[in-house]
Amino acid sequence: MSIQRGDVLEALKVVALPNTGNNIVEGGAVKNVVTTDNSITVTAMVTSPVLHVKKAVEDGIKKALAEKFPNVAVQVTMSVEIAKPTIAPVEEVILPNIKNIVAIASGKGGVGKSTVTANIAVQMAKMGFKVGLVDADIYGPSMPIMFDVEKERPLGKTVNGKQMMLPVENYGVKMLSIGFFTTPDQAVAWRGSMATKALKQLIFDAEWGELDFLLIDLPPGTGDIHLTLVQSIPVTAAVIVSTPQTIALADARKGAGLFKMDSIDVPVLGFVENMAYFTPAELPDNKYYIFGQDGAKNLAADMGLPVLGEIPLVQSIREAGDIGRPASLQDGTPESEAFYKLTQNIVEETIARNNNLPPTTKVEMSNTAGCTAH
Ligand SMILES: Nc1ncnc2c1ncn2[C@@H]1O[C@H](COP(=O)(O)OP(=O)(O)OP(=O)(O)O)[C@@H](O)[C@H]1O
Ligand SMILES: [Mg+2]
Structure with a gap:
């Protein structure tokens, strides 16, 4: 029986998205899940440029899927989209740009x-x-x-x-x-x-x-x-x-x-x-x-x-x-x-x-x- 995409997403909810208090599914980090009878491919994206965040998410996905779907080949593709600073200029009058x-x-x-x-x-x-x-x-x-x-x-x-x-x-x-x-x-x-x-x-x-x-x-x-x-x-x-x-x-x-x-x-x-x-x-x-x-x-x-x-x-x-x-x-x-x-x-x-x-x-x-x- 082929692996259901919904089951994969459910399993991924145990993986935390660092610094957000959310999991990677609800936090929008999981971009794509493709399943066959014996393989799962997950594409995930994080917005932090810090390497350990990317690594933590990648490792979390592998661990969660290995527990839920033993003997299934799991492939994880990670990408990083760097968030630009969202804060307002440091001071209105001095160097506003x-x-x-x-x-x-x-x-x-x-x-x-x-x-x-x-x-x-x-x-x-x-x-x-x-x-x-x-x-x-x-x-x-x-x-x-x-x-x-x-x-x-x-x-x-x-x-x-x-x-x-x-x-x-x-x-x-x-x-x-x-x-x-x-x-x-x-x-x-x-x-x-x-x-x-x-x-x-x-x-x-x-x-x-x-x-x-x-x-x-x-x-x-x-x-x-x-x-x-x-x-x-x-x-x-x-x-x-x-x-x-x-x-x-x-x-x-x-x-x-x-x-x-x-x-x-x-x-x-x-x-x-x-x-x-x-x-x-x-x-x-x-x-x-x-x-x-x-x-x-x-x-x-x-x-x-x-x-x-x-x-x-x-x-x-x-x-x-x-x-x-x-x-x-x-x-x-x-x-x-x-x-x-x-x-x-x-x-x-x-x-x-x-x-x-x-x-x-x-x-x-x-x-x-x-x-x-x-
Ligand atoms: N990691 C490094 N590996 C090799 N050479 C280095 C490295 N970092 C700096 N240098 C060399 O050390 C010298 C001093 O470096 P630099 O001029 O950047 O220091 P500085 O702290 O800006 O100096 P100053 O206090 O004079 O402004 C330069 O010749 C530079 O090429
Ligand atoms: Mg110098």
């Missing part, structure tokens, strides 16, 4: 903030999001090189009588950097006030259009630029990059601490462990924990935050950055997969943040000189 502003910070210099930011931006664009990127490292901009646009200059456009910059675009990412306004051998020797003014211009005097995410690649430390940023715009969330090294982790704690300060109160989505382990190209399965192991995990656990992703130290990531083609442009490599998972988690955590917390407000600080991050 930008849904989420995510700052990438570190504490310590040289841990890979810019590399990680460039790759997140490319992954987001590949996922179908509208992405902008501000290189806030006024004294040491790196984005023009990482996106192979160092010879480009932003065009001007008059909007409502005001002269605005049009961001430079490559790989689906719109970008502005102070590097577009200097020559390669020209050092920017500005006082803090000039640097912060330049940063504000990059953000406000630009025609970004509609954006799902504006990523901000911050300089190291917790200085003027960081304070200007949180004072000027409502930053939706921050992501902290660290290597597993003790000295980097100590600074990462301070970096996270700055955003978590009561007077600033920008939610920190979590940590990125960059250069988590070294993998030589010729031995892709070997992992060498040259900067130590589990440091970011322990720090994250201590601060009650998740590790959003682990990025290996591989030569191709450095080379890709140097030639201006971020590693994430390639599909299917281990490094591209690592950046993909990281980006999924950032998108997911941003959506969760917007669902659970009120929008960030701009920080009003009369005297920032006395701020200390713990």
